[in-house]
Amino acid sequence: MSGRFIYFILFLITMFTVIVTVQWYLGKRVIKFIYNSKKIRKEIKKNLKIFVICLLIYLNIPLLYTFAVNIPSKPFSSFTMAVVVYPYVIWGSSYVFIFVILKFFDLLKFLGTKIKRNSSKKSEVENTFSSGRRQFLQIAGKSAILSPLFISSYGVLFERDNFIVKEEKINLGNIPERLKEMKIVQISDIHSGIFMGKKEISKWVNLIYSQKPDILLITGDFVATSKDSVDSCIEGLRFLRSYMPIYCCLGNHDYWGNEIELTKKLTKEGVKVFRNSSEVIDFKGYNVNLCGVEDMRMSSPDIENALKGLDTQKLTILLSHNPNFFDDAKKYDIDLTLAGHTHGGQININLPGITISPAQLITKYIRGKYRDDRKFLYVTPGVGTIGFPLRINVPPEISVIKFI
Known part of the structure; x- marks a missing residue:
């Protein structure tokens, strides 16, 4: 039995204990409030107690389904999502x-x-x-x-699928004027699955199409848990691929869902998957180096192999799912590193002069543009979610990159 599996089991036991204990406590508090209330008639207090217990069970149906069956890879019907899944999500992210x-x-x-x-x-x-x-x-x-x-x-x-388009200008200094005409769209962390179905995918696909970019770059995490959930995402990418070239790297969730099969599916649709590899593209007569590395957590990123054979005096762009890899990338002649993974924290608390984000626990590169001398990093907050499907002060983003 591997150490990772043991840790996973311990994590599940801990989570289950917390979930049961906290909700039992809250249910007990509500029942106590009912019995202490003088405004509620005595004869209906017992019925309200039964109602509270049944309500807690109802609100946890999706959780019980996950433990008993599996994590769903595709959305349920609109009715089931509205009546069963979303009430659980709202309660589960609140209690x-x-x-x-x-x-x-x-x-x-x-x-x-x-x-x-x-x-x-x-x-x-x-x-x-x-x-x-x-x-x-x-x-x-x-x-x-x-x-x-x-x-x-x-x-x-509301905010979870309220996709925005954000333009970011990168000042690389003395680059050819024609390269300043290049329009790049970056997305990340699609997490195709129960909360990223055809309806949500069509929204960001249409936004990307409306931008008419020269190239689409995707920095990993196509799926949430299963490779099978990527099919609806593939349909959207197939449409975009008919209008623009698409390049990508893989994210940590893609390895959980079988990265080999996922790579085959993407490649079949004409999406170039960088796995410690590169490609030189031509933009209006100028060579541009595109390269990408494996995920830091689930594989072995090899920057030297990714850069092998490239003239890094030319414009060089690196795709890395994890923004922490920028600490290694900036040691090389890489002009711009694009990353995702953090979701921008998904939930941010904005106070005067300070932003509190869960992403601060795993990285100093949370979202937006970072610079080290003449090396740049851009971390997009992505279009999908993981864990609970909500965003607070971090809208899902279609990132438009331009050079000045």
Whole structure:
């Protein structure tokens, strides 16, 4: 039994324990609230308790399906997605935050009780707040507790597939004027699967087509879990391939889904897959080097093999799924490295002068343009999602790259 498999089993056990414990606690809190409420008639309290238990089971049907059967590789019917899957997603991406907020309020209540007990002016403390102010705080507290549900609903139902086109200009200095006419579109992290079906794919395919790029570059993660889920994505790429050349590298999820079969499918459609390899293309009489490496986590990137035979005095563009590879790439004559993988964090909290992102846990290259001397990196937040299908302050992006 491999160490990776053991870690995976331990991870599943830990996740299952957290999921059950947190939801059991929240269900218990709701039931306690019902029984303590004087506004709810006694005869219906028992029925509400049964309803809460049934609701929690209902909200976890997709999770139970995943554990019992498998992770779905394609979307269910629109009805099933709307009635079963999305309620689970909204609840599943919210309840941990609701739990944390509740425990925070419990801590405040505990500290407040301690202060009152230790105060010699208890009556003054109790009378500090007017009834109106108490009511305001109660409403604010309940709003805070429910806020994760509203935020998750927005991220799942609106921002997740609200694709944007963002233009990024890269100043490479003294390059031929004709190369400044080149228009590159980059996408990444498609994650074709249950939450990236034909409907979502058609949106970003149409946006790419509307840009009329000279070339489309894809920095990996075509699938979420299974190679079979890539078929709907292939249809979109087949349409785009009839209008523009497409080059790509593989991402870590592509190896989980059998990278050999995926590479065959992409190659059959005329998509060039770089696996520590390269190709020289002609743009208006000028050679441009395109190359790509294997994923850092799931394989062995070989930059020297990828650059083998190239005249790196010419414009050289590297595709690497993981942006951390830029630390190696910048040691070579590579003008621009394109990457994805981070999803821009998928959920960002923007505060004055600072952005908090989960991606900060794995990289210093979260999204956007980075520069080291005259070497550039652009990290696109991608078009798909992984884990829970939501985005907050990180819309899915079609990146348009131009040189100045």
